Amino acid sequence: MGATRERHTLGDRMLRKEDGRFVRGKGNYVDDVQLPGMLHSAVLRSPFAHARIESIDTSAALELEGVHAVITGADLEAQGLAWMPTLAGDTQAVLATDKVRFQGQEVAFVVADDRYIAQDALELIDVDYEPLGAVVDSRKALGEGAPVIRDDKEGKEDNFLFFWDAGDKEAAERAFQEAEVTVRREMFYPRIHPAPMETCGSVADYDVSTGQMTIHMTSQAPHAHRTLFAMVSGLGEHQIRIISPDIGGGFGNKVPIYPGYVCGAVASLVLGHPVKWMESRSENLMSTSFARDYHMVGEIAATKDGRILGVRSEILADHGAFNAHAQPGEEFPTGFFPIFTSCYDIPAAYAEATGVYSNKAPGGIAYRCSFRVTEAIYLMERTMDVLADELDMDPVELRRKNFIKKEQMPYHSVMGWEYDGGDYEGALQEALRIAGYEDLLAEQRKAREDGKIMGIGVSTFTEIVGAGPGKQCHIAGIEMFDSAELRLHPTGKAILKLGVKSQGQGHETTFAQIVAMELGIPAENIEVREGDTDNTPYGLGTYGSRSTPVCGAATSMVSRKVREKAKRIAAHMLEAAEDDLEWTGERFQVKGSPEQGKNMEEISFAAYTDVPEGEEAGLESVNYYDPPEMTYPFGAYLCVVEIDRGTGQVEVKRFIAVDDCGVRINPMVVDGQIHGGLAQGIGTALMEVIEFDEDGNHLNSSFMDYLMLTSMETPKYELGEFVTPSTHHPLGARGVAESPTVGSPAAVVNAVVDALSPYGVQHLDMPLTPDKVWRALRENGG
Amino acid sequence: MRIEVSVNGAPRAAEVEPRLLLVHFVREHLGLTGTHWGCDTSNCGACTVLLDGEPVKSCTLLTVRTDGHEVTTIEGLWSGTELTPVQEGFHQEHGLQCGFCTPGMIVTGTAFLERNPDPTEAEIREAISGNLCRCTGYENIIKSIRWAVEHPARSRESRVGSRE
Numbered sequence: 001m002g003a004t005r006e007r008h009t010l011g012d013r014m015l016r017k018e019d020g021r022f023v024r025g026k027g028n029y030v031d032d033v034q035l036p037g038m039l040h041s042a043v044l045r046s047p048f049a050h051a052r053i054e055s056i057d058t059s060a061a062l063e064l065e066g067v068h069a070v071i072t073g074a075d076l077e078a079q080g081l082a083w084m085p086t087l088a089g090d091t092q093a094v095l096a097t098d099k100v101r102f103q104g105q106e107v108a109f110v111v112a113d114d115r116y117i118a119q120d121a122l123e124l125i126d127v128d129y130e131p132l133g134a135v136v137d138s139r140k141a142l143g144e145g146a147p148v149i150r151d152d153k154e155g156k157e158d159n160f161l162f163f164w165d166a167g168d169k170e171a172a173e174r175a176f177q178e179a180e181v182t183v184r185r186e187m188f189y190p191r192i193h194p195a196p197m198e199t200c201g202s203v204a205d206y207d208v209s210t211g212q213m214t215i216h217m218t219s220q221a222p223h224a225h226r227t228l229f230a231m232v233s234g235l236g237e238h239q240i241r242i243i244s245p246d247i248g249g250g251f252g253n254k255v256p257i258y259p260g261y262v263c264g265a266v267a268s269l270v271l272g273h274p275v276k277w278m279e280s281r282s283e284n285l286m287s288t289s290f291a292r293d294y295h296m297v298g299e300i301a302a303t304k305d306g307r308i309l310g311v312r313s314e315i316l317a318d319h320g321a322f323n324a325h326a327q328p329g330e331e332f333p334t335g336f337f338p339i340f341t342s343c344y345d346i347p348a349a350y351a352e353a354t355g356v357y358s359n360k361a362p363g364g365i366a367y368r369c370s371f372r373v374t375e376a377i378y379l380m381e382r383t384m385d386v387l388a389d390e391l392d393m394d395p396v397e398l399r400r401k402n403f404i405k406k407e408q409m410p411y412h413s414v415m416g417w418e419y420d421g422g423d424y425e426g427a428l429q430e431a432l433r434i435a436g437y438e439d440l441l442a443e444q445r446k447a448r449e450d451g452k453i454m455g456i457g458v459s460t461f462t463e464i465v466g467a468g469p470g471k472q473c474h475i476a477g478i479e480m481f482d483s484a485e486l487r488l489h490p491t492g493k494a495i496l497k498l499g500v501k502s503q504g505q506g507h508e509t510t511f512a513q514i515v516a517m518e519l520g521i522p523a524e525n526i527e528v529r530e531g532d533t534d535n536t537p538y539g540l541g542t543y544g545s546r547s548t549p550v551c552g553a554a555t556s557m558v559s560r561k562v563r564e565k566a567k568r569i570a571a572h573m574l575e576a577a578e579d580d581l582e583w584t585g586e587r588f589q590v591k592g593s594p595e596q597g598k599n600m601e602e603i604s605f606a607a608y609t610d611v612p613e614g615e616e617a618g619l620e621s622v623n624y625y626d627p628p629e630m631t632y633p634f635g636a637y638l639c640v641v642e643i644d645r646g647t648g649q650v651e652v653k654r655f656i657a658v659d660d661c662g663v664r665i666n667p668m669v670v671d672g673q674i675h676g677g678l679a680q681g682i683g684t685a686l687m688e689v690i691e692f693d694e695d696g697n698h699l700n701s702s703f704m705d706y707l708m709l710t711s712m713e714t715p716k717y718e719l720g721e722f723v724t725p726s727t728h729h730p731l732g733a734r735g736v737a738e739s740p741t742v743g744s745p746a747a748v749v750n751a752v753v754d755a756l757s758p759y760g761v762q763h764l765d766m767p768l769t770p771d772k773v774w775r776a777l778r779e780n781g782g
Numbered sequence: 783m784r785i786e787v788s789v790n791g792a793p794r795a796a797e798v799e800p801r802l803l804l805v806h807f808v809r810e811h812l813g814l815t816g817t818h819w820g821c822d823t824s825n826c827g828a829c830t831v832l833l834d835g836e837p838v839k840s841c842t843l844l845t846v847r848t849d850g851h852e853v854t855t856i857e858g859l860w861s862g863t864e865l866t867p868v869q870e871g872f873h874q875e876h877g878l879q880c881g882f883c884t885p886g887m888i889v890t891g892t893a894f895l896e897r898n899p900d901p902t903e904a905e906i907r908e909a910i911s912g913n914l915c916r917c918t919g920y921e922n923i924i925k926s927i928r929w930a931v932e933h934p935a936r937s938r939e940s941r942v943g944s945r946e
């Protein structure tokens with residue numbers, strides 16, 4: 001196939017450079033790291049959702065042959081390490097001291113010769129618990145007599161976490177008073193889990209002789225994690241090296257710092273051996289960060305003919321036992337939920353949220369989502385359909401009536417965002433064309449006559465992705481810029497080092513394509529490195545679709561900086577004035593005499609062999625890019641479902657997705673991202689959920705009961721392409737990987753509700769399991 | 783217990799605990815880390831290897847059960863720089879993102895094509911339904927296996943990842 005002999009650049013369907021190691025089984029994931037003298041570990045976890053710890057006896061475990069250490073909360077407390085700060089500014093127990101606050105919470109950490117012995121030792125630890133009442137339903141968390149979960153905080157007498165609001169309450173109130181029609185819909189976005197195929201883990205390797213701590217870990221943000229480790233441990237930041245090797249999927253699961261990482265590092269420090277910590281699947285599903293868990297109310301005020309006058313939203317947010325919410329700063333306790341007016345021209349909007357603690361795992365993180373955009377768009381798109389139903393109007397028509405027009409760009413939303421271009425009507429039109437909407441409607445009429453239960457659902461939306469700007473968005477105070485460092489070698493080959501970290505998004509290919517376009521050298525000749533804090537510039541990492549918007553921009557900018565110097569060298573080589581040179585995309589040439597020119601390969605060589613006077617040798621630069629604004633990818637989705645009357649099983653017959661992520665760096669990779677996101681979004685709508693019984697027992701702690709789409713349930717995706725360049729990005733690109741998880745759940749639910757509407761069903765909460773759908777049909781005579 | 787097993791064509795003798803799972807034997811004792819581990823309940827297929835040519839989930843099999851048998855892992859499918867059509871298909875059709883499910887998918891797909899050299903799309907979907915992928919949404923995996931059907935000869939000039 002000889003891909004290496006072609007010259008690929010931005011916009012090409014370039015096959016991925018990273019594939020070679022993965023298809024051979026030569027990837028290097030954390031669990032593949034084996035170091036001499038390495039010990040293994042296991043975590044003892046709480047069987048109770050809420051209980052006081054009376055005593056812990058580790059003596060029998062310590063006596064087991066092959067056990068090196070058993071660490072408890074008391075041991076950590078002696079070092080001031082029993083609690084750690086979360087990314088949301090709260091505290092979280094590393095190992096429980098006073099109480100356990102959710103089922104699966106970390107209680108003790110065993111280090112042993114191998115993982116089997118470590119597991120055996122867990123059985124020998126004796127913990128005496130005094131069970132307490134648990135709160136698992138956020139609606140009861142603030143109720144009379146609810147047990148206080150965070151009594152570790154002085155004076156804390158309830159489970160209240162935060163209140164937040166945004167928008168213009170009075171203006172919204174007026175809109176609702178004056179409206180001809182208002183609708184109100186309560187809905188629940190259930191707790192789900194990112195569940196990457198690789199669980200979380202680390203290998204901490206403390207070198208006693210040098211004082212250096214190297215931690216190989218599943219980290220989506222290695223630089224930020226190094227800073228946090230330094231702040232918590234007291235080690236110098238220069239003595240800590242985080243290496244994030246190949247990551248087997250992240251989706252937000254690998255953004256927080258988990259107790260296992262900290263315990264592994266402590267154990268390595270104490271024992272002087274490398275220590276591996278690797279979660280099992282049930283540990284991953286039970287204790288690492290969940291997503292969503294939002295009770296929401298959506299309200300729209302409109303005219304009789306469907307013009308929206310105002311929207312309101314009320315949220316009850318369950319953050320679990322410790323607030324470990326991923327957010328771009330404490331100023332955003334609901335992340336970017338304020339994007340909820342979405343792609344519609346809405347004159348008045350107001351949202352408020354109350355956050356509470358519960359006896360559930362800490363979170364919630366941004367699962368394939370730019371900080372609660374998923375919840376916001378689901379709320380809006382579901383409420384839009386409720387309004388369409390109330391007005392007896394085609395949901396497509398209602399959306400069209402309210403779209404922000406492309407002539408209104410750059411649009412300033414009433415919630416304070418500046419959009420970067422968009423043609424929502426155009427994208428919807430394209431989705432309808434692919435779907436054959438008129439024919440579909442006819443098919444549905446016919447299906448209904450034949451007694452079939454068929455539904456069509458649409459969802460149109462804009463996201464907001466690519467945090468910074470640094471002045472607005474930060475992690476623990478560190479502004480959310482990102483970085484790229486580019487060096488050209490004498491032979492014209494290059495190395496690009498990034499502050500972000502791929503978890504499967506294909507950075508080794510797509511970022512090389514950006515440099516290729518900027519410098520006119522083939523992407524094949526550019527090696528991309530990420531994830532090692534010793535060898536990459538400081539960056540904030542990959543999540544919230546920020547790699548392309550922020551680090552992609554940094555890559556463009558650093559290439560342009562290199563090109564500036566290259567131009568000076570070319571002028572020297574061509575004995576011409578700099579002003580007389582022009583850049584053709586491939587080389588610098590003398591204006592008016594195209595036969596005189598130098599390409600990047602020739603210039604690189606000269607940078608090391610024939611540097612002009614007053615110029616430093618070498619050809620390299622670094623750029624820290626702070627985006628002036630975010631980017632706003634948008635899409636129009638259409639879903640067709642059919643429901644089996646006998647079983648309630650929902651089958652997704654068709655799924656059409658038209659996404660606009662601006663200029664596409666590699667269309668193959670973009671499509672792949674959309675496929676994957678759709679599978680996760682459809683899974684969310686139909687089957688994924690984490691539930692608890694009243695005592696706080698986790699009911700979905702394995703892949704037997706945490707169901708995800710398999711190849712059997714996934715539809716064939718029908719993708720359409722739409723390109724409106726972003727005005728906020730040097731390449732015109734936006735993030736893309738999260739649009740499908742943001743936009744698709746509402747399309748599926750809208751389709752199912754549409755299918756069931758002849759039976760009087762107006763809403764069903766996700767997941768739309770056969771059981772739930774069957775009941776809804778039965779209760780309504782279907 | 784002492785076992786003798788052929789792994790990727792090479793005879794191996796080892797002293798193992800009766801409870802040792804095959805996935806840990808190949809990964810930790812033999813250093814063949816291409817076989818992955820993704821769940822506790824035999825649901826994900828990341829650990830798929832061939833036992834006498836049949837795909838099995840190595841997280842569910844005790845190592846001692848392989849005594850006297852042949853085990854093939856992802857590392858045993860290719861030799862030198864040469865890829866199999868299924869491996870090449872995954873590259874050509876963008877059948878992988880994070881790559882974690884990929885060895886299991888390739889092993890499953892390879893064994894499946896041995897039995898059914900010209901499958902329909904529906905048959906491919908069924909064949910890989912015991913392997914979970916969280917990244918790709920499966921569509922490109924199906925295309926990848928189809929690619930192998932259409933390009934059965936080993937592609938000699940394959941240089942994927944060789945970075946010449």
Ligand code: FES
Nearest residue numbers: 820824826827841
């Ligand atoms: S690890 Fe074997 S099936 Fe999941």
Ligand code: FES
Nearest residue numbers: 879883915916917
């Ligand atoms: S490619 Fe990541 S799980 Fe399949």
